[in-house]
Structure formats: C-alpha cells, structure tokens
Amino acid sequence: xAKKKKKREVDDRFKKFGTVSFTSISKVNDFIxxxxxxxxxxxxxxxxxxxxFPPVADCAECLxxxxxWFEVTGTGKLVSFxxxxxxxVGFEEDLPYSIALLDYGDHKVFGRIAKDIxxxxxxxxxxxxxxxxxxxxxxxxxxxxxx
Amino acid sequence: xxxxxxIGVGQSAFVRGYPGSIRELAYEGFKGAxxxxxxxxxxxxxxxxxxxxxYDKQRSPAGVIAEYxxxxxxxxxxxxxxxxxxxxxxxxxxSLVKSGLHDVVCVLGFQKMSEITSAESQERMGRGADIxxxxxxxxxxxxxxxxxxxxxxxxxxxxxxxxxxxxxxxxTYGQMNEKAVYRKPVxxxxxxxxxxxxxxxxxxxxxxxANADGSSCxxxxxxxxxxxxxxxxxxxxxxxxxxxxxxxAGRDLFTGLSVAIEAGKxxxxxxxxxxxxxxxxxxxxxxxxxxxxxxxxxxxxxxxEGKELIKAKxxxxxxxxxxxxDGGLLSKGHPIxxxxxxxxxxxxxxxxxxxxxxxxxxxxxxxxxxxGGVGLYGNVTILGRS
Ligand SMILES: [Zn+2]
Numbered sequence: 393x394a395k396k397k398k399k400r401e402v403d404d405r406f407k408k409f410g411t412v413s414f415t416s417i418s419k420v421n422d423f424i425x426x427x428x429x430x431x432x433x434x435x436x437x438x439x440x441x442x443x444x445f446p447p448v449a450d451c452a453e454c455l456x457x458x459x460x461w462f463e464v465t466g467t468g469k470l471v472s473f474x475x476x477x478x479x480x481v482g483f484e485e486d487l488p489y490s491i492a493l494l495d496y497g498d499h500k501v502f503g504r505i506a507k508d509i510x511x512x513x514x515x516x517x518x519x520x521x522x523x524x525x526x527x528x529x530x531x532x533x534x535x536x537x538x539x
Numbered sequence: 540x541x542x543x544x545x546i547g548v549g550q551s552a553f554v555r556g557y558p559g560s561i562r563e564l565a566y567e568g569f570k571g572a573x574x575x576x577x578x579x580x581x582x583x584x585x586x587x588x589x590x591x592x593x594y595d596k597q598r599s600p601a602g603v604i605a606e607y608x609x610x611x612x613x614x615x616x617x618x619x620x621x622x623x624x625x626x627x628x629x630x631x632x633x634s635l636v637k638s639g640l641h642d643v644v645c646v647l648g649f650q651k652m653s654e655i656t657s658a659e660s661q662e663r664m665g666r667g668a669d670i671x672x673x674x675x676x677x678x679x680x681x682x683x684x685x686x687x688x689x690x691x692x693x694x695x696x697x698x699x700x701x702x703x704x705x706x707x708x709x710x711t712y713g714q715m716n717e718k719a720v721y722r723k724p725v726x727x728x729x730x731x732x733x734x735x736x737x738x739x740x741x742x743x744x745x746x747x748x749a750n751a752d753g754s755s756c757x758x759x760x761x762x763x764x765x766x767x768x769x770x771x772x773x774x775x776x777x778x779x780x781x782x783x784x785x786x787x788a789g790r791d792l793f794t795g796l797s798v799a800i801e802a803g804k805x806x807x808x809x810x811x812x813x814x815x816x817x818x819x820x821x822x823x824x825x826x827x828x829x830x831x832x833x834x835x836x837x838x839x840x841x842x843x844e845g846k847e848l849i850k851a852k853x854x855x856x857x858x859x860x861x862x863x864x865d866g867g868l869l870s871k872g873h874p875i876x877x878x879x880x881x882x883x884x885x886x887x888x889x890x891x892x893x894x895x896x897x898x899x900x901x902x903x904x905x906x907x908x909x910x911g912g913v914g915l916y917g918n919v920t921i922l923g924r925s
Contacts, residue, residue: 410675445788446672472793474685475740480665483677491682493787500788504676516693
C-alpha cells in the first residue's frame with residue numbers, strides 16, 4: 393500500500409472565533425485556546441510593556457515579538473453601545489444584538505452585550521465584565537455581562 | 540512654485556442601479572468636467588482613478604477607465620481610502636502638480652454599488668470593519684456611527700430630534716439638486732414613524748444616507764495652466780489628512796472623529812484661515828450624527844454646541860456657516876469613490892457663483908470634510924476664490 397502523503401499541519405484555530413470568523417490563521421491563535429479555557433486574554437510586550445487588546449504578535453513600538461498574555465479581569469466601563477435590527481450575512485439568527493465597547497483603563501475591549509441583559513438596564517459608564525462564551529453554533533466568543 | 544487650482548468639475552446624476560458599465564458611468568463625470576474646463580483629454584497629463592474596491596468586479600479599474608476616457612498613454616493609477624478616496628485623489632493630484640511632475644491631473648471618482656447583488660453587498664458589509672477582531676461580532680457601519688451618536692447624546696444631551704433636524708435640512712436642499720438620488724421632503728413624522736424600526740439604536744432609517752451609483756471628476760492644474768485655461772479657477776488653499784485605528788478599542792474619542800479634528804487643524808493652518816472664515820462647507824453626512832460631529836470637529840461650534848447651530852438654522856443657506864446646501868450625502872446618495880469629488884464640485888460651483896437655487900451669497904472661502912470608514916480616514920480641503 394502506498395503511503396498516504398502527510399498533510400502539512402495548519403494551525404487554523406482562529407476560524408473558531410465569533411458567529412462567523414473571517415480569519416483562520418494568525419500568530420495569536422493562542423487567544424482561541426485561552427477562550428476555550430474560559431479566559432479572555434490580551435498581550436503585553438515584554439520589552440517595552442505596551443499593552444494590547446485585541447492581542448498582537450508583534451510590538452511596532454520597539455520591534456520586539458517577545459510578548460506575554462494577560463487576562464482581561466475585573467470590570468470595564470461601558471463606553472457606548474448600539475442594538476442592531478439588521479445584520480450582515482451569517483448573523484441573521486443572532487438578531488437583535490448589541491455591540492459595545494468597555495474601557496478597562498489601559499486597554500479597551502470591543503464585543504457584544506450578553507443577550508439576557510435588557511436594554512433599559514444599560515447605561516453609559518456602568519461597570520461590566522467580559523466573559524468567555526460558547527455560541528449556539530459551537531463557535532467561541534466573549535460577551536459583556538453584569539458586574 | 541505657484542498656486543494649484545481646480546479648473547473643471549463634473550459629476551453624474553447619483554442614481555439607484557445605473558444602466559451601464561463602470562467605464563460608461565465614469566464617462567459621465569468626466570464629460571461634465573471636460574465641458575466645464577473647456578479642455579480635451581489631450582490636455583491631461585495624468586489620471587487618478589478612485590473607488591472602493593469591494594464593489595468592483597473589474598480588477599484594477601484605472602486601466603479600463605483611462606482607456607475609455609482616452610487618457611492613455613499618460614500615467615494612470617488607482618487610489619482608495621474608502622469613502623474619502625476622491626478627496627485623497629485631489630490631495631495626491633495637488634502634490635503631483637505642486638512638485639512640477641505634471642501640469643494638469645484628472646481625479647476621477649466612481650462607484651457602481653449595484654455592480655454586485657444585494658446579497659453580495661450584505662456579505663461585504665459584514666467585512667467592513669476589522670475582519671479579525673470586530674466583524675465576527677456581526678458589525679455594520681450604521682451601528683458604529685450609532686455608538687458615536689449614543690456617546691454624544693450622553694455627553695452633551697443631544698437628542699434624536701436634533702439629529703432629525705439635520706435630515707430635514709438635507710432634504711430641503713436635496714429637492715433642489717437635480718443630481719441627487721433622494722429629492723423628496725422629509726418630515727419629523729416620517730423620521731419618527733413607529734412602523735420603521737431603528738437600523739441601529741439610536742439611528743433610524745432617515746438618519747442614514749442611501750447607496751447610489753455615480754461618478755465625479757475634478758481637474759487640478761498648476762497656476763500657469765489654470766490661468767491660461769480657465770476664467771474662474773478655484774484655488775486649493777489648504778489640505779489636511781489623518782487616519783485612526785480601525786478597531787474601536789484603539790480609540791479614545793467617541794463624541795467626535797479625531798481624524799476630522801486633526802485634518803481640519805492642518806487645513807486651517809495651511810490655508811491661514813479660521814473656522815469663522817468659512818463661507819460655505821460640505822461635510823461628510825453619511826449619517827446625521829456625522830454632520831453634527833463635523834460642526835464641532837471643524838470648529839463651527841464648540842463641542843456639544845452643534846445642536847444649537849442646527850436648531851438656529853445657522854447651517855442653512857442663509858445662516859452663519861451654510862453646510863451641505865446641495866442635500867449632502869443624506870439626499871444626494873453616497874457612491875463611495877465619487878463622494879469626495881462631488882463635495883468638491885459643489886464648493887467649486889459655490890465659489891464661482893454657479894450653484895443655482897442652492898447658491899450661498901458671495902462666498903470667498905469654502906471647506907470640504909470627507910471621511911473614509913467610521914472616522915478611519917479623514918480629509919479636509921479648503922478652497923478659495925483667490
Ligand atoms: Zn514593545
């Protein structure tokens with residue numbers, strides 16, 4: 393029997409991010425493994441200390457690619473939000489949903505507000521948490537929840 | 540080295556579903572500019588073709604358009620910065636002319652948004668943001684501007700009614716503009732019709748501009764050529780341009796666009812003028828909140844005071860600083876790559892006293908504010924009669 397040609401291993405973990413992912417290969421694919429373990433993580437440059445969320449593989453400030461991960465913990469302040477009643481292709485089932493931004497001081501996190509929080513509970517400036525979640529279609533993401 | 544002027548302007552009507560190909564659409568704006576400048580394609584030394592590539596099926600559209608317009612063998616190239624592509628084109632043309640490399644440069648902006656099906660367009664909309672980190676959440680352009688609207692309302696007490704006043708103004712002038720796609724009046728009742736759900740809270744259907752097909756063309760020339768070829772050249776006095784992060788997480792300001800503040804500052808400084816010197820302006824009102832923020836970012840009003848400007852009708856034709864008295868993007872429609880050129884055309888016509896029913900009284904200095912993406916790219920261009 394002829395030996396099957398061994399396929400090159402492709403690390404395409406990033407395709408698991410969000411309702412629809414448009415990226416599969418990234419040097420920060422570990423972000424997905426951290427999400428799987430229930431952690432939302434950003435990066436910090438070991439050389440100059442610059443903090444990044446979303447995470448980056450490289451630091452353009454000091455040209456170092458020596459980065460470490462940090463967990464997004466505690467609460468951030470709600471900067472703003474908007475509820476969508478129309479969605480791009482692939483997101484129709486999720487409607488309606490609200491996108492939002494949280495400010496953690498040295499970094500900000502963009503994402504969605506957890507479905508179970510009613511609109512009238514939301515106010516700019518309120519503290520919220522960022523939590524890793526698994527979506528109904530099995531994809532991984534994170535959502536903003538009550539502090 | 541002398542001044543740089545605009546010697547010809549043209550635009551197609553902005554329409555839904557243009558019945559022709561992209562080269563034919565480009566021809567319409569080009570023909571207008573050629574007739575306006577009273578020159579021929581032989582007088583043009585280079586062309587810059589501007590559009591947003593996600594709507595084009597033709598790879599590298601500059602080639603086929605330059606061919607159709609008879610602009611070969613002169614150099615031609617493609618330029619994009621989303622919705623501000625053709626303002627960036629004029630900025631680039633300025634530098635080509637100012638450097639002495641070329642005498643006369645044609646900036647042709649176009650977009651045939653109906654080139655792709657609405658399903659394809661829906662799919663592309665999902666990729667309009669940072670595709671790695673934001674698009675997986677199901678983001679759309681209106682929702683980002685809606686976040687700015689909500690932040691502005693929270694910080695300054697701006698209301699949905701204040702934003703509606705901007706739409707009503709746009710419709711007032713859109714009715715007078717034969718090139719506009721939306722030529723009907725709009726009432727408060729229509730805007731707040733409970734049968735129409737918000738697109739992205741707090742923005743409603745009438746807070747958003749419409750897609751359209753269209754083209755625009757601006758002919759830029761050096762001082763010598765401008766004076767030789769043109770009776771009433773309009774001069775480029777100031778240029779400003781800036782960029783911001785795509786990802787909203789990288790931004791600090793949500794009650795205004797930092798690119799507009801920065802580009803405005805640069806353009807005012809280069810022109811040696813102040814906001815109160817601007818006699819007529821075109822601002823990028825892809826959404827009503829965008830015009831409100833533009834008032835404040837360009838210094839027509841203090842931060843948070845934009846609502847007082849529109850309430851007092853100071854941005855109407857008879858007001859202190861007339862803004863978008865051609866109907867703006869809200870009424871004209873927004874064919875991405877053509878928009879900046881259309882805005883510049885409006886200001887050139889105003890400064891030549893040729894704006895017909897939309898004419899402001901004796902303007903000397905005009906300003907164009909053109910934004911790409913959600914405050915991703917910003918261009919401010921200041922034009923003058925002398
Ligand atoms: Zn670093």
